[in-house]
Ligand code: AMP
């Protein structure tokens with residue numbers, strides 16, 4: 467199969483809509499990461515997403531809509547959901563809803579809930595409107611690779627596997643959506659993202675909890691509330707180690723660890739804040755953005771993780787940010803990239 471990479475315009479959007487309506491897959495931009503979409507009501511089409519990604523069948527997908535009127539045939543609506551939908555849709559927030567039979571088992575991996583969101587990216591919205599279908603879409607990467615934040619990333623992973631990628635430029639948020647469960651009483655963040663705990667609490671006027679496995683590895687036998695959290699999703703091929711502590715000591719240790727590895731013949735680098743790049747110039751620094759600019763760090767993270775693999779990095783030492791605001795989502799992804807390997811100084 468040849469994969470066409472097309473700038474999003476009326477012609478390519480019409481082609482995308484035709485492909486989706488006839489059971490094919492389309493790579494498309496959203497404000498979070500690029501998605502790999504199929505008609506959510508067509509079990510065969512949904513199965514082909516799992517094949518193209520090499521994704522385990524027990525990892526459910528997110529259904530994308532452009533209008534709240536699309537919800538009623540798909541799911542019931544829990545009490546607090548309208549508040550969050552009205553506050554944050556369209557935007558990077560996924561909610562779990564009790565599913566109705568129209569949703570095939572393949573979408574939810576057999577779970578009783580279906581994850582749904584309304585993306586704000588104009589290309590995603592236009593595509594959803596043009597096909598007028600709910601579109602099931604996980605991130606458009608091969609399973610186990612960092613999520614794609616540019617159309618080029620999608621091409622790297624999906625060339626020859628899907629007929630079309632719509633190019634809408636780099637994704638603004640750069641991390642996957644926040645996943646919130648409202649179906650079991652108190653709201654719980656299963657996966658942190660661009661809509662923060664603080665934003666959710668303000669909108670709901672009550673406390674929102676965070677699933678325990680967000681900032682630590684799953685314990686043996688522990689069930690992941692968000693199935694994707696089971697997998698080593700965000701890990702580059704090299705070994706990532708996080709270094710945490712007082713600024714000057716962190717920079718000194720990053721330099722020491724990296725230079726030692728280089729001296730011993732390993733390909734090694736650091737992930738550091740913009741203000742530390744000049745001190746780490748002999749450590750192949752990858753600039754994460756300024757330490758206080760969490761949104762920029764989120765925006766750059768997956769592109770940096772992909773480059774580490776292209777550069778064949780064997781050991782990677784990274785700075786950390788506090789798990790506050792978007793920092794929680796960044797530290798969840800960095801934590802998983804490092805299997806939570808952390809040195810404190
Ligand atoms: P992706 O778009 O590739 O990040 O994958 C979607 C993720 O959403 C999955 O890996 C799950 O972690 C989460 N998800 C989707 N549906 C559900 C559900 N019904 N219950 C809990 N988590 C879900």
Ligand code: MG
Nearest residue numbers: 604605613699
């Ligand atoms: Mg994914």
